[in-house]
Amino acid sequence: MSTYQYYEFRAVDRPLTSAQQKELRELSTRADITATRLVNVYNYGNFRGDPDRLMERYFDAFVYLASWGSRELQLRLPRKLFDPALVQPYLLEDVLSLRTTREHVILKLGVDVEDDGEWTEGEGWLDSLLPLREALIGGDLRALYIGWLAGRSGDEEDADEEPPVPPGLGEASKPLRALADFLFVPRSLVAAAAKANPAPASSAVPKEALARWLSSLPTAEKDALLLRVIQGPEPLLGAELLHRYREAHPPEQGSRAAGTRRTLGELHASARAHEAEQERRQAQRAARTRVRQLEALAKREPEVWREVRSLLATQKSADHERGLQLLTDLRELARHRGSLADFQQELSRLREEFARRRVLLRHMERAGLV
Structure with a gap:
């Protein structure tokens, strides 16, 4: 049985030299290698390179997806621009880890989920996630909190406390949404977590x-x-230069990570409440939309009854399905305005008109129109 593994590396700060590209070619004859990226897809076999080592030597970003549910993102940040101590509250074994070299800090975020028999193609993921690297360099820690959530999204009764919630977690940026999806973090959980710190994300320096x-x-x-x-x-x-400016002008206390902490159980309870509220609002929107549709239908009801008769008179199954759907809509309209008896009378006349069409009558019965 074939499998699927997707590897993509990206060089951002410094392009690969010809010598480096040659070194990488020795690891794979089939990889797509340029001065800025290495991409390889495997349906059989495995990549001979060590992603951790390649990140330390050549690349600034890496994404990996496998058909059995493994996903991994690595980001390499310049050590002079990113303090590794910022990551400590969010570290979580097997999910979010940190290692340092002489010049860099390398973050690794990974998950393993149960294989459901389907997999997502890897192309495009790194483009969606790469802006997180620049955000982290700029002091935006929201990706770290989402990485921590990825390891705790199933611990609904855990009494452990969450790490500090960075400001702006509730702001729907595309890279953060992509990271939550990549790590299988429910968006309701992110929304619930964001309530602890409603302060906006740090804005650009004027x-x-x-x-x-x-x-x-x-x-x-x-x-x-x-x-x-x-x-x-x-x-x-x-x-x-921006890093130096921010060091000289630290943010106000209100824009830092919030100090109020919740247990994981409280966080998941808040997420369930958020989901219920979203479902309630969605149901209300759907109900309002349906009322508008029925009101529009009422304005042309005689015309719709004529259309139903015209559709049912043909020998085409697609016309019959459309006609039965219109009948269902007319019945819902009658219920909405309390005139179901009138609908039943008109439906009885319609059945008499098509009394010899036994197959059509059976379809009406199956549609619940009898």
Whole structure:
């Protein structure tokens, strides 16, 4: 029986050299390798490379999917721009781990779910998840909390407390939604968790504030920065300057991760309540929509009865199905306005008209119209 494994690596900060691409080619003759990515799909066999080692040496991002339910995301962050201590509250064995090299911090998020016989194609996932790397470098920790949720989404009665909830968790950014889907985290659980910290996510640094800070730097330091720009390219120079700005201008306390903690049991109870509320609202919207449809149907009721007779008079099964559906709608309209007796009288006349069409009458009975 064939399987499916998808590997994709991405180089972001620095393209692969020709020598590096040659080294990677020795691991696989079938992989798609360019200066910025390595992609390989296996239906039989396995990739000979070690993803952890490749991340340490070559790449900044990695995604893996397998048909038996395994999924993994790795992001490599520059150590000078990301404090590994920020990850500590969210670490969870076998789900969210951290390792460091001399220059980098590498985050690994992974899950294993029960194989349901179907799998999702891997193409496109890394494009959806890659913006999380830049967000983490910028101090946005929401992805870490979702990673922690991935390991606790089934612990409904656990009394352990959650880690700090980062601000902006309830804001529906596409990369965060993609991460929740990738790790099989119910969106209702994310929405419930977000209630602990309603503060918005950190916004971009205002251009004027950044200009004032830059103007305050010593002239020699600004000259050195300009020289680095000329000598470039340095893809992380902008991120480095933003990091320095944020260090000099820490956020207000209200925009930090919330201090109120809930147990996992409380979190899951909140998620169930959120799901129930969403279902109630969805049912209300569906009911309002159906009322509008019935009101529109009432305006053309005589015409609809004529259409029903025309459809049932043909020999086409598709016309019969359409006619029976219209009859069902007319019956619902009659119930809605309390005129079911009138509908039954008209339906009886219709049955008399088609009394010799026994197959059609049986279809009416199966549709509950008798």
